[in-house]
Amino acid sequence: MSPAVLQAARTLWDFHLIYDEVSKADLIMGLGSYDLRVADRCAELFHQGLAKQILFTGKSGNWTGGLYDGTEAEAFAMRAKELGVPGKAILIEPQATNIGENIRYAKAMAGDNIRRAIIVTKPQTQRRAHATVRAQWPDVEALVTAPPTRFENQPTQAYPLDMFIHEMVGDVQRMIDYPAKGFQIAQSIPASVADAFDFLVKEGYHHHL
Template identity: 55%
Template structure:
């Protein structure tokens, strides 16, 4: 399997795109990708919810990009796209997907349904995390409809994207064992693609130097 083919296998696996329905809240997960905020605004304008929560502090990939924090930057972008300020709540402290879910749930504890909007390649991790960390809510997961070729950004290039997908696959396996998310069935072809990319050096986002799917 070629590197390009392996990367697309991981991309297709990580993407979920649940069927959308009107929900109590739209939850935009902060990240380096401001297109997530734009997609939240689009869903709001289309009437999928009357409330948006943007969640996220800042991390290695966003500390310089959004010095005011991811949640604040995402709110500003959504307001530019016709979302009223009063329709947006902020959760400015989360530093990972588990905290995104837990701290957002604390803001709207009576919610029965939530649309989680994240990067395309983070959807499956987000869904598995929401199912574990907020099990009594109907979790719908979606993302901007960005093609793999268009996902890299000036500050997060194709290599960074592939490393991120490789690292997230590892985390989905280990985090399920640790109880952070529900278990996910990872097909053999996906592990094969993972191994191809690890051997090719896309290891920047791995938790440890070596990893085996066995």
Template identity: 55%
Template sequence: MRNARILWDYHDTGTPLAPADAIIGLGSYDLRVADRCAELFHSGLAPRIVFSGASGNWTGGLYATSEAQAFADRAIALGVAGSVISVEPNSTNIAENIGFVRALLPEAGRLIWVTKPQTRRRVSATLRVVWPKAHSMIAAPEHDLAAQPTEHHRFDALVSEMVGDVWRMAAYARKGFQASQPMPPAVRTAFDALVAAGFTHHLPDNMRSLDP
């Protein structure tokens, strides 16, 4: 748990929020992201919402539709008018989320991106490469590590997700897919300990090190 919390705190970075041109909800297994988008919309921070996502590592068969449509349906159930929601149902990773939304909103200058708490650092790092000129603010549902596991994504899957995303941030920065991120010694130590403990389900085969 101590090592999991180190990774949670590392991933869980955000920014202050201010009025924006749109709120972007990144699809996933966690409908609380759609709830947060609806909350921010109702607070008046932006006049429209775009939900982005086809299906990913953990949502195959979870929804009857795309992640984006499932999130849109959730927001409508929470009182957001369908007329202010756009759906981007084709993206399968964070870079595609951002790139496809950019194609939908080419004139947007200020955006609020809403994702899972433990995905905020990856979203921020990817934005700096895929859409660097936009003023992007990063938000997430406001709860702690203990509340993040869901019925469909339990604690062991969550820890494996965080381990895999630490590896991806290091590997993808070397490939130019994301901006380089600091990697504190405590994060490296936690990563190694969790890999040794078997939380490797979100790592590519034979990829167990942060170094090339």
């Protein structure tokens, strides 16, 4: 992989990161994916006393078909239990197949008493989660965070670097297209990010568009 591709990928990575300062909330929501480190981060926040309940949401998506024995939400819940989170503190939403459904289905399951939620996702989907929850659950104060993973360590054996770059490119495209459909709030795309996006598409990283 060329240095130019890696530099463009890092530009998208930096754009996607948010890491809100988290504080006490009514709910921790873990968005299902290939990355079990999200469940680890949810468990960590739970043990810090930031919320009394975790809701894991996810069936399977573009990247996780066949990865787990059950759904993403079930796999995340099992990981959290292994890390000491009691089962009675965990809710499982096993139907969502994308971030919009994660938010809508979790909202329906959580009920009307949620005023503040901590949304935990992969580092590179923080901005997409931020834009989605503000469009589809506007009456909740949403704090978006992720495991503190470095760019170099984000790819996994099941999800290598090239797939990781395809995902980041596709999520920029969604930030451009989805506000008009009501799926996300509009995001400002810096020129450096737009240039990196165009370059990576030309280099063939367009499988998630």
